[in-house]
Amino acid sequence: MKPLLSCLALAAALAAPPAARGAYPDRPVTMIVPFAAGGPTDVIARIVAENMSRTLGQQVVIENVAGAGGTTGITRAAQAAPDGYTIAMGHMGTHGAAPALYPDLKYDPVKDFAPIGLAAGTPIVIVARKDFPAKDLKEFLAYVKANSDKLNEAHAGVGSVSFTSCALFNSLAGARPTRVTYRGTGPAMNDLVSGQVDYMCDQIVNLVPQIQAGTIKAYAVALPERSPALPDVPTTKEAGLPEFQVSAWNAVFAPRGTPPEILKKLSDALVKAVEDPGTSKRLLDLGGDLSNKAARTPDGLGKLVESEVARWSKVLKAAAPPAK
């Protein structure tokens, strides 16, 4: 009799609507990071997840699902149950550039996601190994043009921010380096520091500590104004390549169909994290740009993604040479 009763109780519990099972979240939330640990997407995700965990009263656990320029992890997120327990840290590549570069992309950045909010803007910096034979951007441009068949440029896979940014840079510089693919710019950075690759165009976040320590060289930041986190690094305009203006960003998404009350909890927790004095200081010190408040809301982020997909499809059709 007893086992039958508990079976019935279990069946009743499983049949109950989610709200009746306890308030969301009643278990850890997984945040998919579509790149290897140690890169900008991972660093930003870990900073905001730590604060969101406190607000939500449940751990936000990072799961690194790397591959195919971030599209493997984001496909997994798009196909996850829309119950608020799987979310993802996407970026300008996965939710902006990828559709133009992957004709068979398994997700639509606009239609398959419920936007949660922007975590941070991330300016792009042109960096090279510390003994690269060029003292400034002008010399760097001349060198990469003259020697590009001998140079290796590191990126995080077709469609990633680093891939897209350096595709633009290479086309402006007239360079055709060997493009070396990594599972994220964390591992790419290790090889740049040890001098196994020559240069990279990446999100500022994990470059700042290395530039400050002198383990890599920075030639320019692709912003209209200098970054407060790197006051000694000139802008591309100051350094002689004003046409190179790229900006990237990282933002949090849930699968489409996630209930509105869950999205609201996640979005409120994200805003609280980004606006928390301790968290925002960590992001700002790493060069994060927290000025786009509008995109911190689901609606604002939805608009940003739409405009980024349109923008990159135009730019990339014209500029991106195929990956070697």
Ligand code: ASP
């Ligand atoms: N910054 C990387 C990119 O190029 C990825 C990463 O965050 O590791 O898209």
